[in-house]
Amino acid sequence: MTSKKDKFISACATLARGEAGRTGDWRAKRPIIDLSKCTPCKTGKPSCYLCWLYCPDGTVGRGMPVEIDLTYCKGCGICAEVCPTKAISMEVEEDFLDADCGGRTEAERVPGES
C-alpha cells in the first residue's frame, strides 16, 4: 500500500473523458429533447447550441441532431433551463430504468462501484 510501487500518493485526474467515473448514474432526471422544437433541427442550420454551451459537464454534442451523452449527464437541467424554445424537458429517471438500465447495461458497471 505504501510501498514505492503504490502510484497513488495523492489524488489526481487526467484531462480525459470519464475520468471522474460514469456520472450518469447520479441522475435523478433525464433530459429529453423534442427535436421538432430544437432550433438547429428545426431550421437545419448549425445554430443556437446554448445547451452545448452551458452544459457544465460537456455531455451535449454540437451536432445535428443535438445529442446528450447519458453515460455522463448528471441531470442538472441547465440545458432545459437555457433552451429558448423549451425543447428539452426533464423526465424522472426512474421511469427509464426498466427500459435501459439507466443508460448502461449491468455489464458496463464499474467493479467496486455501487
Added chain:
Amino acid sequence: MVKVRIINGNEAAALGAKLSGVQVVAAYPITPQSKIPETLAKYVESGELKAEFIRVESEHSALTVCISASTVGARVFTATAANGLAYMHEQLHWAAGARLPIVMALANRGLGAPWTIFNDMQDSIAQRDTGWMQVYCRDNQEIIDSIIMGYKISEQIHVPMMVCFDGFVLSHTVMPVELPDQERVDAFLPAYKPHLQVDGPEPLNINPVMLAEPRADARGVACPSYMGFRMRLQKTLEGAEDVILQVGREFGDLFGRHYGYLLWEYRTDGADTILLTMGSLANEASLAADQLREKGYKAGVVALRVFRPFPAEALRKALSQVENLIVFDKNISYGYEGATCTETKAALFDSGLRPVITNFIVGLGGKSVSPADLQSAALAALQQKGRINGPQWLGVAV
C-alpha cells in the same frame, strides 16, 4: 573546523532553511511573527539565498503559496506561531492530504483570549490531527538540525513537518550553535523531486473531488476513494518512525550529532520515577531529576522529540520499569487533560503497564517553570496516596 555561532532560535531556524536551499519562502508578519522571515528576507535580498520571498496578506495565504510552489517542485519554507498557525488550519489539512513535503518552523506560543504573545504549546498541539509530523526541539542546535533533517524525511515520505520550538525560551534566547557545513548539507539533502508532474505531457488535475467509493479512471484503472487516500497518509505516518530514525542516524554520521531516537532520555537507567515532557522543558526537568536523585529518588526524564507520528512503542519500552509517571504539559485539551498525558496513557494501555500517572499543566502563556517548580511538583506527586483524577495546575494560586 567547526563553525560555532551564538544565535537565537529564530536565527537557527532561518539558517536551517537557508542551508537546506529552500527555493520559495512565504510568510506573513502578523503579531506574533518571529525574526525568521525577516532574516530569510535579508538573505534573499542580499543574494545569499537564491529563493523567491513571497509577501502575502495572511498566514492562510502563506501556506497556500507554499502548497502551490511545493506542488510544482520547489523546496518551500514558512514560519509562524500561535494565532498565525491557527489561521493556517484549513491549509494544514490540505498540505498533508496533497502529500507535500513542506517544512515549517513554529515558535510555540499561547493562543488568545486573553491575548498572550508568550510561550506554550497550545498552538501546535491544536494542530495535532492535521496529518503533519511534529518534532519538538530542546535547544537551538536541534532547531537547525531538525529543519535540515525535516526536508530529507518529508521529501522521502511526502508528508509535511512542523519543527516546533518554545517561543522566547528558545526563539529569543541566544546559545552556541554549530553551523553545518553547506557542502555536507548538499551531500546529505538531494534535490527535491515532486511526486507528481502536473504540467507533463499529460497535464494533471490535482486533488479533485473524491467520491466515497473507489472509481475507475478513463483507462479503467481502479482509483482509491477519499478514504483510500486518507488511509495511505495514516499508513505512511505509521511507517515514518523508521525513516525519522534512519535520517537521524545518517545526519549523525555526517555531522556528529546523532538523532537516531524518538524520545530523549536522561538518567532513565533504573529509574522508577519519570518526568515526561516535550521541548525545552526537558532541560529544566533534567535538573529537577538531578535534584531528586540527590534526595535518593530514582528519577529520570523522558522528552518526546517526535510527537507525530506518536512514538508509542518507544514509550512503552522507555516506561516499562516506571512506577510513577509525572507528565508536564504546556498545553491542555480543555475539559480533559494535557495532550501528552492522554496519549501516553493510551500508549501504555495495551502493554498493561499501570504506573501512577500525575498530570501537571505548566507554563501556559509564558509562566516560567523552574527546575525547583518541577521538583516540588514531582515530590507532591510522589507523596500523594492513590491516583488523582484530572490535571493539576502548577503554581496557579489565583
